[in-house]
Amino acid sequence: MKLLxxxxxxxxxxxAGGALVLAQQPPPQQQDEFVPIDQLPPQDxxxxxxxxxxxxxxxxxxxxxxxVSVARRLTSVQRELERLETDLxxxxxx
Amino acid sequence: MFAHIVWLVLxxxxxxxxxxxxxxxxxxxxxxxxxxxxxxxxxxxxxxxEGGAAGILWIAIAFAGTLALGRTFERERQAETLRALLLAxxxxxxxxxxxLVGIIVLLMAAEVVLVPLVALLFQAPLFAHPVWLALILLxxxxxxxxxxxxxxxxxxxxxSRDVLLPVLLYPITVPVIIAGVRATGALLAPEVxxxxxxxxxxxxxCFDVVFLTLALWTFEPLMTD
Amino acid sequence: xxxxxxPLAVVCALMFATAPILIANAPxxxxxxxxxxxxxxxxxxxxxxxxxxxxxxxxxxxxLFRGDPRQxxxxxxxxxxxxxxxxLTLVTGPLWARKAWGVWWQWDVRLTASLMGWxxxxxxxxxRKYGGPGSEKLAAGLALFGMAxxxxxxxxxxxWRTIHPTTNVVPxxxxxxxxxxxxxxxxxxxxxxxxxxxxxxxxxxxxxxxTLYLSMDA
Numbered sequence: 001m002k003l004l005x006x007x008x009x010x011x012x013x014x015x016a017g018g019a020l021v022l023a024q025q026p027p028p029q030q031q032d033e034f035v036p037i038d039q040l041p042p043q044d045x046x047x048x049x050x051x052x053x054x055x056x057x058x059x060x061x062x063x064x065x066x067x068v069s070v071a072r073r074l075t076s077v078q079r080e081l082e083r084l085e086t087d088l089x090x091x092x093x094x
Numbered sequence: 095m096f097a098h099i100v101w102l103v104l105x106x107x108x109x110x111x112x113x114x115x116x117x118x119x120x121x122x123x124x125x126x127x128x129x130x131x132x133x134x135x136x137x138x139x140x141x142x143x144e145g146g147a148a149g150i151l152w153i154a155i156a157f158a159g160t161l162a163l164g165r166t167f168e169r170e171r172q173a174e175t176l177r178a179l180l181l182a183x184x185x186x187x188x189x190x191x192x193x194l195v196g197i198i199v200l201l202m203a204a205e206v207v208l209v210p211l212v213a214l215l216f217q218a219p220l221f222a223h224p225v226w227l228a229l230i231l232l233x234x235x236x237x238x239x240x241x242x243x244x245x246x247x248x249x250x251x252x253x254s255r256d257v258l259l260p261v262l263l264y265p266i267t268v269p270v271i272i273a274g275v276r277a278t279g280a281l282l283a284p285e286v287x288x289x290x291x292x293x294x295x296x297x298x299x300c301f302d303v304v305f306l307t308l309a310l311w312t313f314e315p316l317m318t319d
Numbered sequence: 320x321x322x323x324x325x326p327l328a329v330v331c332a333l334m335f336a337t338a339p340i341l342i343a344n345a346p347x348x349x350x351x352x353x354x355x356x357x358x359x360x361x362x363x364x365x366x367x368x369x370x371x372x373x374x375x376x377x378x379x380x381x382x383l384f385r386g387d388p389r390q391x392x393x394x395x396x397x398x399x400x401x402x403x404x405x406x407l408t409l410v411t412g413p414l415w416a417r418k419a420w421g422v423w424w425q426w427d428v429r430l431t432a433s434l435m436g437w438x439x440x441x442x443x444x445x446x447r448k449y450g451g452p453g454s455e456k457l458a459a460g461l462a463l464f465g466m467a468x469x470x471x472x473x474x475x476x477x478x479w480r481t482i483h484p485t486t487n488v489v490p491x492x493x494x495x496x497x498x499x500x501x502x503x504x505x506x507x508x509x510x511x512x513x514x515x516x517x518x519x520x521x522x523x524x525x526x527x528x529x530t531l532y533l534s535m536d537a
């Protein structure tokens with residue numbers, strides 16, 4: 001759960017940063033057609049690779065973090081379950 | 095029978111409230127302070143931001159509504175009257191509707207004070223089309239209160255109920271608030287676009303129907319232990 | 320854990336390993352170029368986000384009206400997956416949008432409704448964690464309202480003006496785009512099922528711990 005909350009904090013801060021960037025941009029126009037990329041003015045020509053890499057690595061990291069979080073919670077509950085079962089067995093045999 | 099129970103619950107709440115007027119005064123004062131804070135923050139050199147009035151009005155309604163909901167059900171919790179209500183041989187949905195109408199009346203009373211205040215502080219021509227405005231406020235308040243009454247009732251026995259009510263309520267009621275703000279904004283434009291206004295009003299009515307149906311359907315199982 | 324779990328996990332891992340090859344070999348889209356390839360994770364994430372919300376809502380209805388605790392466990396697990404896949408969708412989307420639309424975010428209907436749906440799921444988790452006893456039913460009620468949001472998110476893009484592509488894009492995809500997409504979608508679906516199963520198992524074990532504690536006190 002802590003990992004999920006950490007992820008949430010990261011996401012919210014990214015969203016806040018994005019909102020700040022958004023606030024400084026001119027409003028976008030509705031797209032009715034797609035414009036070829038080399039006809040855009042130079043400042044709009046962003047390199048795509050960092051965005052792509054960021055997206056895919058975020059997906060992989062987030063999924064991995066979730067699996068780790070569930071695995072950790074499961075092992076701790078499993079340990080507690082075993083402890084309880086041995087206690088009960090000892091209690092009932094004593 | 096249903097309407098009779100609604101009336102009884104409403105009358106009970108009204109009688110208790112009229113004795114002290116505690117919730118009415120505190121909610122109203124809170125809403126006024128809310129609007130004043132917005133005024134101090136946003137009004138520069140006597141000029142309000144363009145189109146800010148609609149949003150500020152609805153934010154004040156949402157905040158005041160949350161407070162009123164919390165306080166109303168806190169009162170029920172303290173006197174354990176909610177359990178008594180649920181034990182009564184009355185249809186649960188009728189109890190819900192009774193509480194809902196009480197909250198709506200309280201919020202509408204607050205809006206009667208808030209609308210002139212916003213119109214004054216933010217120079218918004220809110221009274222240009224009073225009938226449309228009344229319709230927007232009514233449908234929006236019903237939608238907000240429908241979800242709010244359900245959630246506040248179900249949170250009565252939960253821990254951390256004060257902070258959980260807004261946490262649960264706002265994401266669900268955001269569509270209602272957005273529609274209310276857009277509709278009010280359309281009304282405040284120099285040339286009122288009736289078509290857009292009707293679209294947003296239709297959406298508000300849609301939300302009201304969906305939320306009321308869901309709330310009536312789930313009130314009984316949610317309030318049963 | 321059921322018999323199908325490990326084989327399915329192996330299949331899923333293999334698919335995750337081969338998906339990038341398929342995605343890299345897919346043709347570039349004519350206008351968006353390289354960044355369009357985010358599509359192959361954005362769309363499946365969005366589908367799993369909506370699927371999770373539907374499962375959570377339906378399990379909550381069954382729990383509310385029949386009181387079956389297994390449905391409650393399923394609903395909680397599904398809500399966590401809604402938060403997870405919602406984060407994936409809401410992060411990959413803006414990263415793609417920055418290049419394709421020029422802005423990170425737009426307050427159009429679909430994005431706003433998706434964000435609100437995600438926040439409802441987060442509120443669900445907060446309620447389960449901090450609500451104290453009896454919060455299962457309350458959370459189920461909340462999930463119902465959240466599920467009502469799902470069809471709205473899906474069809475909104477067809478009826479309101481927005482930059483977001485409409486639902487017509489997927490049915491009309493050429494095969495060269497379609498193969499990696501459906502492969503990706505299947506991979507995500509398998510992963511969703513696996514994660515759901517493992518998360519439900521966590522709740523089952525917690526329930527067993529509770530019953531053991533109760534039997535000790537008795």
